[in-house]
Amino acid sequence: MNSFKTLFKLMFHYDIRDWSTLVFTFLFPIALLLxxxxxxxxxxxxxxxxxxxxxxxxxxxxxxxxxxxxASHLALWRENGMLQTVRNFPLSWNVIILSQxxxxxxxxxxxxxxxxxxxxxxxxxxxxxxxxxxxxxxxGYLLFFFLGVIIAMIIYSIAGVSILANIIxxxxxxxxxxxxxVNMLPSWVQTIAPYTPxxxxxxxxxxxxxxxxxxxxxxxxxxxxxxxxxTLGLVSIYGFRWK
Numbered sequence: 001m002n003s004f005k006t007l008f009k010l011m012f013h014y015d016i017r018d019w020s021t022l023v024f025t026f027l028f029p030i031a032l033l034l035x036x037x038x039x040x041x042x043x044x045x046x047x048x049x050x051x052x053x054x055x056x057x058x059x060x061x062x063x064x065x066x067x068x069x070x071a072s073h074l075a076l077w078r079e080n081g082m083l084q085t086v087r088n089f090p091l092s093w094n095v096i097i098l099s100q101x102x103x104x105x106x107x108x109x110x111x112x113x114x115x116x117x118x119x120x121x122x123x124x125x126x127x128x129x130x131x132x133x134x135x136x137x138x139x140g141y142l143l144f145f146f147l148g149v150i151i152a153m154i155i156y157s158i159a160g161v162s163i164l165a166n167i168i169x170x171x172x173x174x175x176x177x178x179x180x181x182v183n184m185l186p187s188w189v190q191t192i193a194p195y196t197p198x199x200x201x202x203x204x205x206x207x208x209x210x211x212x213x214x215x216x217x218x219x220x221x222x223x224x225x226x227x228x229x230x231t232l233g234l235v236s237i238y239g240f241r242w243k
Contacts (some may be wrong), residue, residue, distance in 0.1 A: 007099035011073070015103055024068060025111050029061035033115060036179070037122050051210040052181075054119030058209070059140060059201040060178035061111050066141040067165045069104030070148025070236070075161040078152070094237060101145050108141050109134075127211040136204035136218075139225035143197055144169070146232035153239050172198050200224040 015021045036053045112134075120126070148165060155161045173179055175189055176198025182190055193199045204221035206212040 004095050004099055007095065008102060011100055011103045012106065014073075015107060021068075021107070025061075025065055025107055026114060029057055029064070029111065029115060030118060032060070032179075033057040033118060033122075050119065050123030051125055052206065052212055054115065054122070054124040055206040055209050055212065056178045056202055058112055058115045058119070058137070059198060059205045060173045061115060062108055062137050062141045063144045063173070063178075063198055063201065064169055065104055065108050065111060066144030067148040067151070067169050068162075069100060069107070070145040071151040071155075071161045071165045072148075072158060073100055074149060074152040075155065075158045078156065079158050097149060097237060101142065104145055105138060105141060108137065112137060125210065127209065129208050129211070133205050133208040136201055136208065136222060136225060139222065139229050140197065140201035140205075143225055143229045143232055146229065146236040149236035150232065150239065153236070172196055175199075177202055197225065197228055 033054060036057065037050050040049050040053060116124070116126070116130075147168070151164055151168075152161055155164055175185075175193055176182075176196045177185070177193060178198055182193050182199070185193070200221035202221075203213055204218040204225070207215060207218035
């Protein structure tokens with residue numbers, strides 16, 4: 001427990017002092033939310049789309065934080081020799097990964113609060129079940145976090161990790177409907193969208209946060225995220241230990 005607390009403090013202090021983490025965690029999703037709401041409000045006048053867009057951006061923001069928390073930090077530690085140093089201490093790989101995951105969850109919650117407040121200012125209406133939205137948010141974050149760890153195991157440079165993470169997360173955000181309603185996308189994209197994690201994050205979060213969708217779809221999303229999280233978690237933990 002002491003080693004976990006020490007690593008948590010170290011990683012947390014690094015994150016809050018790192019300008020790139022703050023930019024991509026807060027400024028990027030805030031800008032995305034503002035652009036999408038202002039653009040689509042004029043495109044669809046008289047229709048409440050602020051709630052749905054806000055839920056979509058919150059889901060995308062969680063995925064974005066997750067994949068970079070898992071990928072960039074571990075790649076940086078390998079590049080600057082920190083992982084080699086850690087090996088000299090009685091720390092398991094599980095503790096290292098868990099510490100970074102929990103730091104990311106703290107950052108994620110801060111991001112979610114900021115985006116929810118901004119969304120409400122722009123017209124988002126929360127439902128009484130909004131706190132249950134933390135479940136798909138955290139599950140989705142962990143799924144992408146473990147995916148990021150796997151990326152860091154494959155790619156050895158911090159630049160390569162960042163490029164590959166963006167190549168993965170941006171198309172998934174588009175296909176999953178985080179940047180544009182799925183029914184406005186090409187038919188082939190609509191066909192593959194239900195197989196993507198961000199689609200299920202949106203479905204579950206939208207129902208719990210703003211009451212958009214159906215509960216069967218929301219629980220299906222939770223099941224999808226849980227299975228994906230466990231699968232990628234096992235691969236990343238055992239793979240990272242082996243590496």
